[in-house]
Amino acid sequence: MRIRLLAGALALSLLLTGCSALLERDYSSVTPHNAAPATEGDPSILRADSYQELVNALIYFVTGGMEEGTVRLYTSTENVETFLADACLEVVQEDPLGAYCVEFIKYTVDPVVMYSEADLQITYRRTREQVASIVQATGVTAIRSELKTALTSFAPERVLRISYFEEDEAFIQDLARQAYYDVPACALGMPEISVSIYPNSGRQRIVEILLSYPLERDQLESRRSELAGQLRLLAQDLTEDGQPIHILEAAGALFKKGSFDPEGGATPYEFFNSGSANSEGLSLAFAALCQELELPCQVAQGTLDGQPHFWNVVQTEDGWRHLDLSAPEEEGEEGEENEDTPFHTDSALQTLGYLWEEDSVPLCTEN
Helix, strand or coil: CHHHHHHHHHHHHHHHCCCHHHHHCCCCCCCCCCCCCCECCCCCEEEECCHHHHHHHHHHHHHCCCCEEEEEECCCCCCHHHHHHHHHHHHHHCCHHHHHHEEEEEEEEEECCCCEEEEEEEEECCCHHHHHCCEEECCHHHHHHHHHHHHHCCCCEEEEEEECCCCCHHHHHHHHHHHHHHCHHHCCCCCEEEEEEECCCCCEEEEEEEEECCCCHHHHHHHHHHHHHHHHHHHHHHHCCCCCCCHHHHHHHHCCCCEEEEEEECCHHHHHHHCEECHHHHHHHHHHHHHHCCCCEEEEEEEECCEEEEEEEEEECCEEEEECCCCCHHHHHHCCCCCCCCEECHHHHHHCCEEECHHHCCCCCCC
């Protein structure tokens, strides 16, 4: 009787607390990946009772960077050699980490009374440091953020483990180029970008991005430091009276340091040190100055009359607007808002012969 009373009290408390709805819901059971297979008392000796457990054991060795290991196969499979060969091939070709870092897996098999003992030797083509540096990234924003971090520090490579990734090498290269223009104060020459993806398909993949810069790292760091000092001094001059800075005031101050030259350099460093830059260098220099002043500004990349061209997208009182500092002053008379404005909406800029990927910068439309 006491047990019945306790059970009744428990049921009543669930109803009173609203937990009865939980009891009525469907549920599902999720079995996690077997990251730590059963051992035989020694972490280098694992037990596998099925094909999947054998694969998990091999992945466990690879994840730990182990060059040798033993798996005791408690299976009724007659052809253990084929069983083991298939598992090794799956890890080397289909598992993201295995495809990225394993050269090959060799093994020998000895039959024992109750099991078959497989001694494994794993040869790697990546160092443990490279494997340890792999960063988990989910979504385009996270990938682009990791690329910005790499470009800011002039890192020669970035290796990402990405879930649900179905894009190709060209997609990553394009993201890397976009990230380069996101960090204008470190944009000292577009690096060559090489991308490899492991494996060729799957829900999880490892993406290796190699970055080859036009200058040595110490040269890049020296130029970045020099450019940062120039930007800081210019920003101090603009903010010394404590008044808010208008975007055109920042542009005017920039033009005291240099000018637009179609044949000029393509980096902000060249603009400040040679006194001129092409549309790419000029837009990067302006974006770098705006970032120093905490003014919202981005580099826009597209074409003008069919030729590659760069300009900026800035935030104004009327919203985001295009601003091309390399454009002749008279071109501003065609703007929609008033005859003299250098700011343009998307539609106004298109009428001037500009084209760009519209999802690469904020929309510039009438409110």
